[in-house]
Amino acid sequence: MRTVLNILNFVLGGFATTLSWLLATLISVVLIFTLPLTRSCWEITKLSLVPYGNEAVHVDELEPGSKNALLNTGGTLLNIVWLIFFGWWLCLMHIAAGIAQCLTLIGIPVGLANFKIAAIALWPVGRRVVPVEVARAAREANARRRFP
Numbered sequence: 728m729r730t731v732l733n734i735l736n737f738v739l740g741g742f743a744t745t746l747s748w749l750l751a752t753l754i755s756v757v758l759i760f761t762l763p764l765t766r767s768c769w770e771i772t773k774l775s776l777v778p779y780g781n782e783a784v785h786v787d788e789l790e791p792g793s794k795n796a797l798l799n800t801g802g803t804l805l806n807i808v809w810l811i812f813f814g815w816w817l818c819l820m821h822i823a824a825g826i827a828q829c830l831t832l833i834g835i836p837v838g839l840a841n842f843k844i845a846a847i848a849l850w851p852v853g854r855r856v857v858p859v860e861v862a863r864a865a866r867e868a869n870a871r872r873r874f875p
Contacts, residue, residue, distance in 0.1 A: 729780040748772035778840040821845035
């Protein structure tokens with residue numbers, strides 16, 4: 728089922744959103760001061776191409792022992808730079824694609840996935856794209872650690 732939904736996503740506009748993420752990735756490489764954003768850009772490009780079966784999870788959820796206040800502050804600053812340069816137009820692109828896809832009955836699940844990615848597009852630094860099973864296992868492990 729994931730494969731069918733991923734193909735449907737690609738056909739109904741996922742190629743355009745993926746190309747926009749690839750363009751943002753290339754721009755972040757070309758502009759030297761945005762080079763730290765490239766990893767996050769590439770991660771979300773993968774999610775835009777194949778949204779079903781993958782999930783964007785914050786690094787703190789994947790590796791809770793590696794929390795660092797300095798890195799979190801740097802990530803917040805990078806997210807602000809991201810929002811100014813790339814985030815707003817990528818978010819609008821996903822919202823537009825999601826609305827267009829939701830106009831058809833068959834495109835509603837794909838449109839909802841685009842709305843989810845639109846929220847991630849605003850603040851992506853520090854997120855990694857992992858399979859859904861890995862994300863679920865990380866959340867369960869964090870819950871067990873917090874609530875023994």
